[in-house]
């Protein structure tokens with residue numbers, strides 16, 4: 001099992017890296033593209049609306065100049081006929097219908113008395129007009145374009161007038177055309193025809209910030225406050241600005257001044273309407289690029305997994321280095337690129353070394369270093385295994401006779417050599433399954449699995465005879481005494497069986513040494529063990 005103390009394993013790391021490497025750049029590019037395009041769209045709209053407001057300001061100015069010229073032409077015609085009511089009425093009608101610049105035309109004498117109107121329905125003929133704007137025209141005796149005002153007719157109007165003079169230069173009155181601000185007028189033709197259906201519109205304010213034209217007729221006459229574009233117009237500036245209008249709607253506005261009147265023309269469009277196509281475009285880009293992004297994501301994820309796969313398998317192997325099957329598992333890892341191949345090679349080498357060391361350590365722990373036979377730990381393990389598997393076994397306990405003399409007479413090293421040779425002889429007489437052990441200084445035990453007592457006695461005798469008959473270099477002949485018992489033949493208790501073997505060894509020693517004593521058989525001190533079997 002992988003180590004769970006780490007918060008992130010390779011799979012999660014791959015997932016996170018895949019998302020980071022594929023999605024973040026994609027999202028970043030997408031978002032950056034969106035921002036750039038949005039800014040571009042806003043800038044273009046502002047510029048466009050500014051240019052548009054400018055154009056309309058010029059057109060409006062042209063219209064007003066042309067209206068003044070039309071009135072001037074009429075004024076010149078009217079001069080000699082101011083007393084001819086019929087003529088005045090016909091000229092007023094001609095002016096209104098032919099030019100289509102005005103909603104109504106009025107001819108006044110020098111006191112403001114209405115001499116003629118067109119249309120006749122105005123019903124102000126014969127009345128004297130006293131509004132400030134009319135008085136201004138009469139007093140200045142000059143061409144006038146009035147501020148918007150509520151006329152006697154009940155209409156909210158702009159009055160454009162020219163003075164009428166007699167041939168001798170005497171001021172006779174004025175001829176004026178009215179533009180009705182709350183009804184369809186020339187301004188609609190001029191400004192309203194450019195009304196966009198995408199939310200763009202144009203409105204016009206006079207110098208006092210009062211609306212004189214608006215596509216929503218109800219707003220004409222309203223005074224505008226807290227509007228960045230209007231404030232700038234009031235300062236005499238033209239330009240463009242993003243603003244929030246009086247209804248709380250974000251707008252992109254361009255504005256320009258009509259030079260002859262100081263009116264301000266504002267062309268604007270809701271910011272949301274401007275950006276709507278971009279949002280739609282980005283959505284469409286997203287839908288179109290998303291499949292490729294997903295494919296990219298999967299390819300990166302798949303590649304990352306392929307790259308990580310050998311590493312993950314090697315990491316799992318590293319975790320179970322001590323298990324015997326690990327070497328084979330690591331061998332089967334498909335290390336398809338250089339680094340993983342090198343890692344795999346190093347791990348296989350390391351595991352080989354580790355297993356050899358472990359085996360060596362296990363052997364060392366269970367082996368007597370002098371003779372290479374099993375030690376007491378090895379003996380205990382073998383007994384436990386026999387007992388667990390209910391394998392009967394015989395015990396041969398043996399001890400070199402008068403070994404002290406060997407040591408004393410030939411030195412300790414010679415004694416060691418005797419011990420090593422005896423170990424070899426023990427191996428010689430035993431089978432592969434037998435367990436020869438050195439359990440003390442010169443005390444040895446030989447376990448014979450599945451061997452009945454009499455077979456063990458034969459092996460013991462063979463060993464005794466082999467030792468006795470084999471002269472050792474420098475030392476000469478030595479002999480051994482042996483005691484034999486068997487489990488569970490001799491006793492059901494294993495500990496007792498070993499004590500019996502020891503007791504038999506003691507009996508053999510007491511009986512004169514160089515003999516085998518078998519548990520349950522009497523031995524005479526003078527009799528050779530061979531005779532006992």
Ligand SMILES: Nc1nc2c(ncn2[C@@H]2O[C@H](COP(=O)(O)OP(=O)(O)OP(=O)(O)O)[C@@H](O)[C@H]2O)c(=O)[nH]1
Nearest residue numbers: 399400401402403404405407412413415416441442
């Ligand atoms: N060279 C050597 N001698 C050892 C080793 N372990 C024990 N001995 C010696 O073995 C001898 C055992 O002597 P004793 O127990 O008196 O018995 P013995 O001389 O063999 O006489 P019996 O057993 O009565 O026949 C001692 O001299 C120990 O020093 C060892 O590892 N190497």
